[in-house]
Amino acid sequence: MSEKHLQTGDALPPFGGKLRLFAMRFCPYAERSVLVLNAKNIPYDLVFINLDQKPEWIFNFSPRGAVPALEYEQGKGIFDSNVINVYLDEKYPEVPLQAADPLRRAQDKLIVENFSAAQSAYYTAAFNAQALQPSHLENYHKGLELLQKELETRGTKFLHGDQAGLVDYTLWPFLERFEALPLLGKSEYAIDKSKYVILLTYMESMKQVPAVKTYYLSADMHAKFTESRVKGDPNYNMLDSSAEVCCFRPRKKKE
Known part of the structure; x- marks a missing residue:
C-alpha cells in the first residue's frame, strides 16, 4: 500500500467496488476507523490525502474536507470517526465491537x-x-x-x-x-x-x-512528523520515501 498523500489537482483514484476510507496517515481520528475496519475484517481501500493541500473531490465525501470519510457506495460518503465506526459496527455485525449491555x-x-x-x-x-x-x-x-x-x-x-x-x-x-x-x-x-x-x-x-x-507507528515516527508539522512543512509522505526515518533525535527541553 502506498503511503502517498493525494493533494490539490490529483485525480480521485478509480472506485474499486469496496468500502473506501479517506484518511491521513498521522491523524488519530482517521486511525480509529482504520482499526475498526481491520478488527472487523472488512475489505476496504485506503486513500490518504494532504490536509494542507486538499484534493477538490474530498469535499464530495466530507463537507469540511476533514478525515476520516467513508465512501460506502460509489460517490456517497459519511464522515466523523464516531459516526463511521458505529455505522460499521451495526452494518457488519459479524464481529461486534460494542458491548451488548x-x-x-x-x-x-x-x-x-x-x-x-x-x-x-x-x-x-x-x-x-x-x-x-x-x-x-x-x-x-x-x-x-x-x-x-x-x-x-x-x-x-x-x-x-x-x-x-x-x-x-x-x-x-x-x-x-x-x-x-x-x-x-x-x-x-x-x-x-x-x-x-x-x-x-x-x-x-x-x-x-x-x-x-498492522497500522502502528512508533513514538519516533510520530515525533518526526510532529516536528515537521510544527516547522510549517508537514512531511505527509515520509513513510512513502526512502529517507531515513528511524533515527529521530529527541528535542531538548527548554529551561
Missing part, C-alpha cells in the same frame, strides 16, 4: 468523553507548546489516572473485555501518540512506569492486537 455501552462512551481533556492537552503540548498552561499537564495526567482506574476496576485485559473493542480502538490512537511527547522535549508528559503499571501493561497488549499491529 446498553449500560456498558453508555459507560464506554463516558470513558471516551472523560479522556477528551487529556487528548486536548496532548495537542497543545505537541503542536502549540507556547500556549501550555499548568492545567494542561493536570488534565493530561488526570485522564491517564482515570483510564488506569477503569482498567483496574474492570479487571479485564482490554476495556471491552478479553478482546479489544470499539472503546479501545477509539482511545488507542491517542495513547500511541502520547509516547512521542518525551521525544518532543515534554518529559513531564511521560507515562511513568512506576505510576502507570496497569495502563502500560494495557498499552503493550494493544500493540499486539492484529488490527493495531
Whole structure:
C-alpha cells in the first residue's frame, strides 16, 4: 500500500467496488476507523490525502474536507470517526465491537468523553507548546489516572473485555501518540512506569492486537512528523520515501 498523500489537482483514484476510507496517515481520528475496519475484517481501500493541500473531490465525501470519510457506495460518503465506526459496527455485525449491555455501552462512551481533556492537552503540548498552561499537564495526567482506574476496576485485559473493542480502538490512537511527547522535549508528559503499571501493561497488549499491529507507528515516527508539522512543512509522505526515518533525535527541553 502506498503511503502517498493525494493533494490539490490529483485525480480521485478509480472506485474499486469496496468500502473506501479517506484518511491521513498521522491523524488519530482517521486511525480509529482504520482499526475498526481491520478488527472487523472488512475489505476496504485506503486513500490518504494532504490536509494542507486538499484534493477538490474530498469535499464530495466530507463537507469540511476533514478525515476520516467513508465512501460506502460509489460517490456517497459519511464522515466523523464516531459516526463511521458505529455505522460499521451495526452494518457488519459479524464481529461486534460494542458491548451488548446498553449500560456498558453508555459507560464506554463516558470513558471516551472523560479522556477528551487529556487528548486536548496532548495537542497543545505537541503542536502549540507556547500556549501550555499548568492545567494542561493536570488534565493530561488526570485522564491517564482515570483510564488506569477503569482498567483496574474492570479487571479485564482490554476495556471491552478479553478482546479489544470499539472503546479501545477509539482511545488507542491517542495513547500511541502520547509516547512521542518525551521525544518532543515534554518529559513531564511521560507515562511513568512506576505510576502507570496497569495502563502500560494495557498499552503493550494493544500493540499486539492484529488490527493495531498492522497500522502502528512508533513514538519516533510520530515525533518526526510532529516536528515537521510544527516547522510549517508537514512531511505527509515520509513513510512513502526512502529517507531515513528511524533515527529521530529527541528535542531538548527548554529551561
